Amino acid sequence: MGSNVSSVHDVPSSAETKNGLVVEMESRRQWRSLFDSMKGSNKLLVIDFTAAWCGPCKAMEPRVKEIVSRYPEAVFARVDVDRFMDVAGTYRANTLPAFVFVKRGEEIDRVVGAKPDELVYKIEKHRV
Amino acid sequence: MAVSGFEGFEKRLELRFSTTNNNPMGLRLIDFESLDQVLNEVQCTVVSAVANHSFDAYVLSESSLFVYPTKIIIKTCGTTQLLKSIRPFIHLARTLSLTLRACRYSRGSFIFPKAQPFPYTSFKDEVVIVEESLPNSLRYRKASVMTPSNNNNNHSRAWHVFTASADVAPDEPLVVVEVCMTELDRVNVRSFFRRKGDGKNSDSAGKEMTRLSGIDMINANAFICDFAFDPCGYSMNGVDGDRYSTIHVTPEDGFSYASFECGLSLYDDGHGDISEVLTRAIDVFRPDCVSVATTYGGEDYDHEVTKRVERVLAKKLGLKCRSRLVDEFPGSGTVVFQSFTPRRKYYSPEGGEQ
Numbered sequence: 112m113g114s115n116v117s118s119v120h121d122v123p124s125s126a127e128t129k130n131g132l133v134v135e136m137e138s139r140r141q142w143r144s145l146f147d148s149m150k151g152s153n154k155l156l157v158i159d160f161t162a163a164w165c166g167p168c169k170a171m172e173p174r175v176k177e178i179v180s181r182y183p184e185a186v187f188a189r190v191d192v193d194r195f196m197d198v199a200g201t202y203r204a205n206t207l208p209a210f211v212f213v214k215r216g217e218e219i220d221r222v223v224g225a226k227p228d229e230l231v232y233k234i235e236k237h238r239v
Numbered sequence: 240m241a242v243s244g245f246e247g248f249e250k251r252l253e254l255r256f257s258t259t260n261n262n263p264m265g266l267r268l269i270d271f272e273s274l275d276q277v278l279n280e281v282q283c284t285v286v287s288a289v290a291n292h293s294f295d296a297y298v299l300s301e302s303s304l305f306v307y308p309t310k311i312i313i314k315t316c317g318t319t320q321l322l323k324s325i326r327p328f329i330h331l332a333r334t335l336s337l338t339l340r341a342c343r344y345s346r347g348s349f350i351f352p353k354a355q356p357f358p359y360t361s362f363k364d365e366v367v368i369v370e371e372s373l374p375n376s377l378r379y380r381k382a383s384v385m386t387p388s389n390n391n392n393n394h395s396r397a398w399h400v401f402t403a404s405a406d407v408a409p410d411e412p413l414v415v416v417e418v419c420m421t422e423l424d425r426v427n428v429r430s431f432f433r434r435k436g437d438g439k440n441s442d443s444a445g446k447e448m449t450r451l452s453g454i455d456m457i458n459a460n461a462f463i464c465d466f467a468f469d470p471c472g473y474s475m476n477g478v479d480g481d482r483y484s485t486i487h488v489t490p491e492d493g494f495s496y497a498s499f500e501c502g503l504s505l506y507d508d509g510h511g512d513i514s515e516v517l518t519r520a521i522d523v524f525r526p527d528c529v530s531v532a533t534t535y536g537g538e539d540y541d542h543e544v545t546k547r548v549e550r551v552l553a554k555k556l557g558l559k560c561r562s563r564l565v566d567e568f569p570g571s572g573t574v575v576f577q578s579f580t581p582r583r584k585y586y587s588p589e590g591g592e593q
Contacts, residue, residue, distance in 0.1 A: 164264050166295035166306060167288030170271040206291050206462045206478060224464045225288040228440040 130183040133159055136190050145188060150216040155185040155238050158211040160204035162192045168208040171225040182234055212237050243351055247489035247496025249302055250321040250346045251314045254328055256337040258309060265308030267295055269331050277327045282319050289464040293481035298466050298474050303485045318356055325372040341404040342377060343571055344369050347419045348396040350494050362399045369401055377403040379569035385576045387562035398532050404570020411536030413502035422527035423495040431490040432471040441467050448473050454486060457519045497524045514551035521556060529579045540573040557582045
């Protein structure tokens with residue numbers, strides 16, 4: 112752990128977050144570590160729930176990328192609801208895209224649907 | 240009636256496909272760039288969208304688009320060129336090994352027919368264009384203009400339907416209800432105007448309209464993806480399992496219009512009886528003129544349902560059915576077209592009866 116060697120086999124260390132980018136969750140371990148590591152801080156975590164079958168998610172992807180790059184102080188984690196059914200279940204993410212805002216381990220808000228203006232509005236509201 | 244204004248009445252296109260491979264996603268695999276290009280041809284764009292396990296729902300600048308694995312429903316208003324989407328959709332489907340097996344094109348009567356571009360100036364011309372775009376395999380075709388014969392008011396709007404199908408037996412399990420409302424209640428319609436300086440974006444303003452108008456109570460189970468236009472106007476798509484619903488509102492006086500459409504099953508009690516759903520939807524707008532076109536796409540048209548809708552609308556909303564027409568479309572099922580106006584007006588200072 113802790114090595115920064117970029118190999119195609121390595122899953123990125125859970126503590127590492129790429130600022131200004133959406134981090135795709137690859138494993139349960141990665142998700143848990145990320146979630147737990149953020150409980151202790153006041154940083155905003157935005158969970159971006161998506162799925163392979165979700166056209167609107169793909170429609171919104173370029174906008175999400177652009178929005179996320181503007182808020183490097185927040186952490187954006189992309190969770191595929193079919194790969195992480197329990198996480199999706201915990202947050203009742205059935206209608207997508209769903210952006211769930213979490214601070215100190217608690218959900219404080221969400222945006223459901225491809226609504227870039229609403230997403231920006233809520234990031235601005237909760238980032239502090 | 241205003242001399243000119245925005246055309247609320249939509250053109251609706253439904254395309255049904257069959258698949259040779261077993262991909263459960265079907266049409267949902269069409270990439271968004273391709274969809275966007277088709278919408279560009281039609282002259283509209285996506286303003287909001289949402290999806291669940293069953294389908295994708297897009298709110299457009301001029302109405303809605305629904306993409307199921309084997310079915311596309313696209314509904315556009317104003318002066319959009321809806322029929323230009325037929326060929327591109329068929330082509331995109333083919334690249335996914337999906338073959339067109341049925342097509343349905345329908346609309347009411349425009350408030351401003353002269354403002355429409357060709358071919359929408361005449362249903363005959365629209366039918367020619369649709370037919371030219373369809374493969375010969377869709378052998379069973381029918382065009383019909385269902386015109387109420389009552390002449391007691393100038394509210395008589397016809398319902399235009401064209402269907403084409405590869406099979407003569409209809410197979411769509413859901414019943415589709417299309418409600419068109421004009422002369423909306425002036426007080427109710429105020430919800431659909433943006434308040435100046437409200438500091439909201441279109442999404443949150445839309446959410447407020449959904450709540451204030453009572454639209455969220457039509458189907459409490461549905462997730463509503465809403466959008467408010469500036470300075471007025473509203474659209475929403477409702478998503479409830481595999482059931483869609485959609486509402487579009489043009490609130491301006493002189494050409495006010497609202498549509499409600501949903502797909503539902505007659506036998507699924509959990510989702511609410513068709514008469515109850517219709518009552519709640521129409522009650523939001525309290526229109527002076529309503530038409531209801533119901534398509535029974537399966538084998539089981541039940542005339543009792545039609546009569547029950549008339550009884551319930553009369554009892555609960557004081558709406559009298561002025562005309563009822565029924566027609567059969569090979570491969571598409573039975574269409575029932577009913578027109579209603581109030582037995583007496585809701586806000587009548589003189590207290591007169593009609």
